[in-house]
Amino acid sequence: xxxxxxxxxxxxxxxxxxxxxxxxxxxxxxxxxxxxxxxxxxxxxxxxxxxxxxxxxxxxxxxxxxxxxxxxxxxxxxxxxxxxxxxxxxxxxxxxxxxxxxxxxxxxxxxxxxxxxxxxxxxxxxxxxxxxxxxxxxxxxxxxxxxxxxxxxxxxxxxxxxxxxxxxxxxxxxxxxxxxxxxxxxxxxxxxxxxxxxxxxxxxxxxxxxxxxxxxxxxxxxxxxxx
Amino acid sequence: xxxxxxxxxxxxxxxxxxxxxxxxxxxxxxxxxxxxxxxxxxxxxxxxxxxxxxxxxxxxxxxxxxxxxxxxxxxxxxxxxxxxxxxxxxxxxxxxxxxxxxxxxxxxxxxxxxxxxxxxxxxxxxxxxxxxxxxxxxxxxxxxxxxxxxxxxxxxxxxxxxxxxxxxxxxxxxxxxxxxxxxxxxxxxxxxxxxxxxxxxxxxxxxxxxxxxxxxxxxxxxxxxxxxxxxxxxxxxxxxxxxxxxxxxxxxxxxxxxxxxxxxxxxxxxxxxxxxxxxxxxxxxxxxxxxxxxxxxxxxxxxxxxxxxxxxxxxxxxxxxxxxxxxxxxxxxxxxxxxxxxxxxxxxxxxxxxxxxxxxxxxxxxxxxxxxxxxxxxxxxxxxxxxxxxxxxxxxxxxxxxxxxxxxxxxxxxxxxxxxxxxxxxxxxxxxxxxxxxxxxxxxxxxxxxxxxxxxxxxxxxxxxxxxxxxxxxxxxxxxxxxxxxxxxxxxxxxxxxxxxxxxxxxxxxxxxxxxxxxxxxxxxxxxxxxxxxxxxxxxxxxxxxxxxxxxxxxxxxxxxxxxxxxxxxxxxxxxxxxxxxxx
Ligand code: HEM
Ligand SMILES: [Cu+2]
Numbered sequence: 001x002x003x004x005x006x007x008x009x010x011x012x013x014x015x016x017x018x019x020x021x022x023x024x025x026x027x028x029x030x031x032x033x034x035x036x037x038x039x040x041x042x043x044x045x046x047x048x049x050x051x052x053x054x055x056x057x058x059x060x061x062x063x064x065x066x067x068x069x070x071x072x073x074x075x076x077x078x079x080x081x082x083x084x085x086x087x088x089x090x091x092x093x094x095x096x097x098x099x100x101x102x103x104x105x106x107x108x109x110x111x112x113x114x115x116x117x118x119x120x121x122x123x124x125x126x127x128x129x130x131x132x133x134x135x136x137x138x139x140x141x142x143x144x145x146x147x148x149x150x151x152x153x154x155x156x157x158x159x160x161x162x163x164x165x166x167x168x169x170x171x172x173x174x175x176x177x178x179x180x181x182x183x184x185x186x187x188x189x190x191x192x193x194x195x196x197x198x199x200x201x202x203x204x205x206x207x208x209x210x211x212x213x214x215x216x217x218x219x220x221x222x223x224x225x226x227x
Numbered sequence: 228x229x230x231x232x233x234x235x236x237x238x239x240x241x242x243x244x245x246x247x248x249x250x251x252x253x254x255x256x257x258x259x260x261x262x263x264x265x266x267x268x269x270x271x272x273x274x275x276x277x278x279x280x281x282x283x284x285x286x287x288x289x290x291x292x293x294x295x296x297x298x299x300x301x302x303x304x305x306x307x308x309x310x311x312x313x314x315x316x317x318x319x320x321x322x323x324x325x326x327x328x329x330x331x332x333x334x335x336x337x338x339x340x341x342x343x344x345x346x347x348x349x350x351x352x353x354x355x356x357x358x359x360x361x362x363x364x365x366x367x368x369x370x371x372x373x374x375x376x377x378x379x380x381x382x383x384x385x386x387x388x389x390x391x392x393x394x395x396x397x398x399x400x401x402x403x404x405x406x407x408x409x410x411x412x413x414x415x416x417x418x419x420x421x422x423x424x425x426x427x428x429x430x431x432x433x434x435x436x437x438x439x440x441x442x443x444x445x446x447x448x449x450x451x452x453x454x455x456x457x458x459x460x461x462x463x464x465x466x467x468x469x470x471x472x473x474x475x476x477x478x479x480x481x482x483x484x485x486x487x488x489x490x491x492x493x494x495x496x497x498x499x500x501x502x503x504x505x506x507x508x509x510x511x512x513x514x515x516x517x518x519x520x521x522x523x524x525x526x527x528x529x530x531x532x533x534x535x536x537x538x539x540x541x542x543x544x545x546x547x548x549x550x551x552x553x554x555x556x557x558x559x560x561x562x563x564x565x566x567x568x569x570x571x572x573x574x575x576x577x578x579x580x581x582x583x584x585x586x587x588x589x590x591x592x593x594x595x596x597x598x599x600x601x602x603x604x605x606x607x608x609x610x611x612x613x614x615x616x617x618x619x620x621x622x623x624x625x626x627x628x629x630x631x632x633x634x635x636x637x638x639x640x641x642x643x644x645x646x647x648x649x650x651x652x653x654x655x656x657x658x659x660x661x662x663x664x665x666x667x668x669x670x671x672x673x674x675x676x677x678x679x680x681x682x683x684x685x686x687x688x689x690x691x692x693x694x695x696x697x698x699x700x701x702x703x704x705x706x707x708x709x710x711x712x713x714x715x716x717x718x719x720x721x722x723x724x725x726x727x728x729x730x731x732x733x734x735x736x737x738x739x740x741x742x743x744x745x746x747x748x749x750x751x752x753x754x755x756x757x758x759x760x761x762x763x764x765x766x767x768x769x770x771x772x773x774x775x776x777x778x779x780x781x782x783x784x785x786x787x788x789x790x791x792x793x794x795x796x797x798x799x800x801x802x803x804x805x806x807x808x809x810x811x
Binding site for chain 1: 354421425426429460463464466471488493496
């Protein structure tokens, strides 16, 4: 063995397996050379970035509300009577009607997205206005009921009943308000014709969040008002 | 599709032409690499504050009720002697800062931002503006947290776990705005982390370069992906918990106050439901970093790539069903305690799989003991010690004895310092050349690593001993208890070691800033790594890649592959004989 003399590496057949698994097959042809047609990503993602992000936002928000609802159940199971005696009763009837108002806004939202897909811009704007109007009506009625409840003596500091009611319903109202702001911005952009030529994702993303906020409400209604 | 391609091109073409101003480049930047640097600086700055608080705590434990050197300027009335309430504040804020404002910003914030687009071959995050907001909202949370030190009544002092009702009733501790700011800050941080997590997940799912299949992603990207999912789902539970706590303190609700029909245990459930996933948020990125660095300096493929990815997924699932192990003594039915013991022991299995895979990677390798590698090895070995002490505590009968003692403190620090912080140091030394375009100094790196490693162990290992000896956590003066007096020499020993550990960080600071300005210019790929970030210039320009995205042909760990004469084979290297490889 003469040191310093480099041996040529032995001939080897093509490699099919490596310690970390089989050799991957060569990638699919990309339509020519190494040029720009390789970009972007040849596979179309199943869901665009915006809607994917809203999906995860909804996941996160669900955990937030799940914690609040779990808290409500823990507190009420610790009480002998629920609602506790000498506390005002919640307005089940009015709020039930209000629930329908909110659900209706979701229906108009579905209609809005349909109009968007068909490219009927005027209809889109009209239906978005309707959805926003119904959402705002819901908030106004809620606010009115809150004011009345406070008048009847249901306060945040008066014990577990008021505390849970105002925290949960307030958290939801804040979300409706946020969704309404988002919807308003979408509405302005829609009326300026920003969603033409298949640029539909922003409206669809907004609609997803709207449906989430609406869909959450019946759960809260049952948990807080009915049970 | 072609339309997006065209705009991306126009974008790349333009980037060179008009320069962004100072503010858009360095402050309100939307470039993921700049945001990563911002998170890094924020984390390192907060680490200094958190570290100094730890030294204050240690001084008090070794020499109780004596003047802490340097504190006489701040605590003028007592001449530098801590009061019990101030001691409580010091340990509370030490832990809060280290967990939420050091490890999370550095591991998830800085390295998440830096690695994800570069290592999957994207130009930036999916939502660059959201990314910028995430940093600035996080920075706001940091400012709010620091502001608590300056309000009358002092900062939060109920422990980083802020158990109610101690934390829920201001009269119990005399802390008013401190605890409120603690709640508000963590609420704001929750928003920041949600924005970051959504961005990370969307980017990883949708923005991978051509050929970057899920199972060709580097393990650090897997770990950050899973971390982001945990952040996304765990942080909101804390967010609602701190909101309830804040309402209890300010609006007079009674979520956690028994006097108004509330339930103090509810806080513990909410906190630990978040808290256990949180500890995996702290460790998973470090696991990913170690999985990245070990193969590079072993020049071997990672052992069990798929097992590594799946064990992280398993950890993420299991971390939701073990949280009760923090509440064994809070009052729980023995059957439930048994269930939590079992699930906790099960979660050690995927952790062990990972450990054995790291050992398998090291086995028979000709290891290059560079500074990042030393830190990664420290991570592996210290995590083993911390994981083992965790299994002790998972067993209810043992835990009833050692809960709330220094044994727990030892466990925490073996996993969080020994694990996450060594992981963070490894990542800083490893990616510094790419991040800042300059090499760090090796001599200073060794001068930092060895004292840190030695004094880390000298500081935290004896805590197991005094913990089993009965020393409780969060006590102001161990000498008050007769049964603890005989082991006070250990407290002195630990404190001296802790101060040496603190001094051991000076070479790091010197190294960091010296290298930043005067370090050797970094080549493209100083460690001969396979992953994509090393194909971009050091530091990578805005939008990372030239006119075309990198094309990925293989997994990230093909070191010493027979297919190549070099001992590395970048992910972008096309198969040697494409047709031949397919035929056989
Ligand atoms: C094998 C894995 C692990 C097991 C079996 C385990 C088990 C446990 C148990 C049973 C406790 C509660 C002890 C008590 O309070 O009585 C605990 C506390 C803790 N663990 Fe772990 N652990 C593991 C890994 C980790 C990791 C990876 C981290 C962080 C990166 C971590 C961080 C913590 C912290 C911070 C606490 C203390 C919380 C507090 O009370 O302040 N653990 N661990
Ligand atoms: Cu835990």
